[in-house]
Amino acid sequence: MEYKIAEIEAAFNGQVLQKTGESDYTIKINDKQHTLKILKMNTRGIEFVLDSHVHTVKYLDAGTAQMKMVVDGTPFTVNMHHSLNEIVFKNSGGGDSGDAQTALHSQIPGKVVSVNVSEGDSVKKGDVVCVLESMKMQVSIKSHKDGTVKKIKVKPTASVAKNDILAEIE
Numbered sequence: 001m002e003y004k005i006a007e008i009e010a011a012f013n014g015q016v017l018q019k020t021g022e023s024d025y026t027i028k029i030n031d032k033q034h035t036l037k038i039l040k041m042n043t044r045g046i047e048f049v050l051d052s053h054v055h056t057v058k059y060l061d062a063g064t065a066q067m068k069m070v071v072d073g074t075p076f077t078v079n080m081h082h083s084l085n086e087i088v089f090k091n092s093g094g095g096d097s098g099d100a101q102t103a104l105h106s107q108i109p110g111k112v113v114s115v116n117v118s119e120g121d122s123v124k125k126g127d128v129v130c131v132l133e134s135m136k137m138q139v140s141i142k143s144h145k146d147g148t149v150k151k152i153k154v155k156p157t158a159s160v161a162k163n164d165i166l167a168e169i170e
Contacts, residue, residue: 005083045069104144104167110134112158117167119148129167130154143169 018026023038040047045058060068060075066077117129123143130141138168150168154160 049098066129101144102147102150102168102170103165104129104141104169105165106132106141106160106162106166108132108134108139110139110162112154112156112160113138114156115152115154117149117152119149119152123147123149123169129169132160145169 014027014029016025017033020026021037024037027034027036032097034051037049037050038046039054039135043059044146047054047056047057049055055072057072058070060070069076069078082163091115111134113131113133115130117123117127123129123144123146125143127143128140129143129149132139132141146167150170152167153165154167161164
């Protein structure tokens with residue numbers, strides 16, 4: 001998965017290559033392999049050993065594909081995938097499906113945080129229809145075309161699966 005630290009221009013790729021023990025992993029950051037051992041992890045942060053150096057991360061805030069944290073005393077904003085909104089928009093029908101598609105689908109499983117439109121509302125392509133939360137990240141689901149909201153298929157706090165219809169837009 002691609003990550004980007006807001007304070008740094010370059011993006012980097014990180015992935016888990018292999019689980020080597022109960023809390024031990026071999027990971028790859030860009031093209032270099034590292035050993036990782038998780039010492040403690042909870043909803044407030046993580047403590048780990050990366051290549052024989054102990055690190056502490058405290059989670060401050062999570063938003064749309066973005067997490068604010070303090071790593072070893074230094075604040076960072078990490079974009080989990082800096083083009084996540086565009087990917088979700090494209091895969092929910094935006095961009096190449098034309099006007100024939102009326103159903104706006106969820107491309108991720110999650111919980112509905114908010115519904116930002118009502119039945120009968122006019123929307124433009126790219127307007128936020130609803131916001132989903134998945135893995136502590138909020139993702140704006142945007143209209144795939146200009147039109148009128150015919151039917152809202154979800155309510156706040158409802159859970160949705162991948163490919164569920166969220167709304168119908170004519």
